[in-house]
Amino acid sequence: xxxxxxxxATRGFDVAVVDDDRRLxxxxxxxxxxxxxxxxxxxxxxxxxxxxxxxGPSRGLVPGGKRYRVAEEELHRMGVxxxxxxxxxxxxxxxxxxxxxxxxxxxxxGFPVFFDGAARQGVSFECYPHLTxxxxxxxxxxxxxxxxxxxxxxxxxxAGVPKDATQDELDAIAAALTAWxxxxxxxxxxxxxREGVIIAPAPDxxxxxxxxxxxxxxxxxxxxxxxxxxxxxxxxxxxxQRVLRFVANIPPGRVATFGDxxxxxxxxxxxxxxxxxxxxxxxxxxxxxxxxxxxxxxxVYGGGPERQLERLTAEGVRVDGGKVDLKxxxxxx
DNA sequence: CGTCTGACTGCCC
DNA sequence: TGGGCAGCCAGAC
Numbered sequence: 001x002x003x004x005x006x007x008x009a010t011r012g013f014d015v016a017v018v019d020d021d022r023r024l025x026x027x028x029x030x031x032x033x034x035x036x037x038x039x040x041x042x043x044x045x046x047x048x049x050x051x052x053x054x055x056g057p058s059r060g061l062v063p064g065g066k067r068y069r070v071a072e073e074e075l076h077r078m079g080v081x082x083x084x085x086x087x088x089x090x091x092x093x094x095x096x097x098x099x100x101x102x103x104x105x106x107x108x109x110g111f112p113v114f115f116d117g118a119a120r121q122g123v124s125f126e127c128y129p130h131l132t133x134x135x136x137x138x139x140x141x142x143x144x145x146x147x148x149x150x151x152x153x154x155x156x157x158x159a160g161v162p163k164d165a166t167q168d169e170l171d172a173i174a175a176a177l178t179a180w181x182x183x184x185x186x187x188x189x190x191x192x193x194r195e196g197v198i199i200a201p202a203p204d205x206x207x208x209x210x211x212x213x214x215x216x217x218x219x220x221x222x223x224x225x226x227x228x229x230x231x232x233x234x235x236x237x238x239x240x241q242r243v244l245r246f247v248a249n250i251p252p253g254r255v256a257t258f259g260d261x262x263x264x265x266x267x268x269x270x271x272x273x274x275x276x277x278x279x280x281x282x283x284x285x286x287x288x289x290x291x292x293x294x295x296x297x298x299x300v301y302g303g304g305p306e307r308q309l310e311r312l313t314a315e316g317v318r319v320d321g322g323k324v325d326l327k328x329x330x331x332x333x
Numbered sequence: 334c335g336t337c338t339g340a341c342t343g344c345c346c
Numbered sequence: 347t348g349g350g351c352a353g354c355c356a357g358a359c
Contacts, residue, residue: 239356258341262355273355275340280357287340298340308340 001025001044002183004175005036006129006168007053007102009094010248010285011241015039016172018180024160027169033101040109046121049106050179050199052129052171053099055113058087059195071191071198080131081332083251093251099126116193119185129174131200145266147242150174166241177201239265243277247285253316254331255289255324288312289331295323 006014012031019025030036040049058069066073068084075082086092089100103113106124114123129150137153144152150170154161158177165173181187181201189197236244242265250256262270275298278287282302288311291297297308309319318325 237356262341267355269342269353270355271341272339272353273341273357276338276356277340279340282340290340292340293342300340305340 001047002176002179003043003047003049004127004172004177004179005049005051005053005102006172006175007051007095007099008168008245008248009098011168011244013102014166014168014172016169016176018158018173018176020180022158022177022180024158024173024176027162027165027173029168033098033105036102037105037109040106040111043109043111045110047111048121048179048183049111049124050127050175050182051099051102051106051124052127052175053102054085054096054126055103055124055196056100057089057092058085059192060087061192061195069191069195071196074190075128075131075198080128080134082128082130083249093249095248113196114182114199115197116189119182119187121183125179125182125199126196127175127178127199129171129178131198132174132178135201136203146264147238147266164238166236166238167245168241239267239270239273240277240280242266243274244281244285247278247287247290250286250289250331252286252289253329255291255295255312255317255326255329256331257291257293257295257326259293260330261290291324291326295326297323 002018004016004018012029013036014029015026015036016024017026030039058067060067061070062068062073067086072082072084083093085096089097103124107113110122111124114125133150133153136157137149141149147167147170150167151161154170154173154177158173161173178199178201181203182199186202186204187199188202189199191197243261246261246264247256258271258274261274262268267273274290278290281287288301288308297305299305301308309322312324313319317329
């Protein structure tokens with residue numbers, strides 16, 4: 001089985017499983033690391049697990065005392081940006097720390113991290129869905145929204161992708177697909193093996209896509225399936241999920257405007273709706289990192305706008321005259 | 334369903 | 347610089 005896991009610090013783990021014919025056989029959300037561990041333990045030994053998160057901190061191998069990883073350096077040179085992993089675990093973003101923990105769980109379940117050498121089964125590795133999409137759909141996203149672009153990249157590569165899949169789910173499927181390419185010796189790795197590599201597909205030119213017609217079937221043992229079934233509620237709409245995922249990924253010390261979030265989530269004029277969604281999830285994502293187009297905090301932020309600015313100040317954001325310096329602190333994903 | 338409201342924006346004074 | 351205002355989208359009846 002080829003397994004993909006999308007990690008979110010606040011909303012748990014999305015898990016996708018693809019079989020050898022590239023049919024999606026399982027798509028579910030596990031809210032906790034423990035639930036994910038149960039899934040991992042139920043996997044066949046010869047599975048390959050791809051995770052959208054780093055396995056460990058930077059080892060400082062980039063010349064010049066840089067703090068990020070070699071993989072980030074290499075991808076940056078290719079025009080692919082990703083949030084850098086710091087050398088010290090304590091300052092890593094919470095979703096990164098979830099990733100570190102997940103890789104430990106996977107190792108215990110019989111899937112140690114792959115560092116280099118020939119592809120083999122019974123391993124886990126880091127992937128980056130954005131990079132996978134880029135390889136499969138082309139570098140330019142054009143006028144497509146992120147989710148449309150993601151879906152286009154997976155079309156004809158994986159059978160059985162639900163029409164209403166969220167971005168989290170698509171990312172998990174992209175990870176599972178990356179595991180498939182890895183196991184079929186069609187992959188490239190970025191980074192230094194001593195530190196950890198990011199794996200991306202390198203599709204064979206003769207690649208003809210999934211071999212079987214669309215169909216969904218559970219191929220996991222019953223106890224695991226039962227746990228998944230009880231843990232699969234996703235009440236948010238796809239747009240709301242994208243918004244929450246995006247905001248969850250704004251790093252400490254950076255901010256985004258409501259309009260930035262709306263644009264990144266595929267609805268350029270949906271800034272107001274972003275506010276609606278954040279208001280409904282005040283504790284699940286770092287909403288203090290979202291400010292208006294002038295850099296001002298929300299008048300109705302829990303605890304007051306001053307509290308929001310305090311939190312930002314504590315993260316190192318410069319605040320002046322009741323507003324943040326957007327030029328300096330704005331985050332571009 | 335239709336209608337209303339809001340952690341928004343850009344544009345016009 | 348700042349207030350008014352129309353347009354916008356998701357969520358709540």
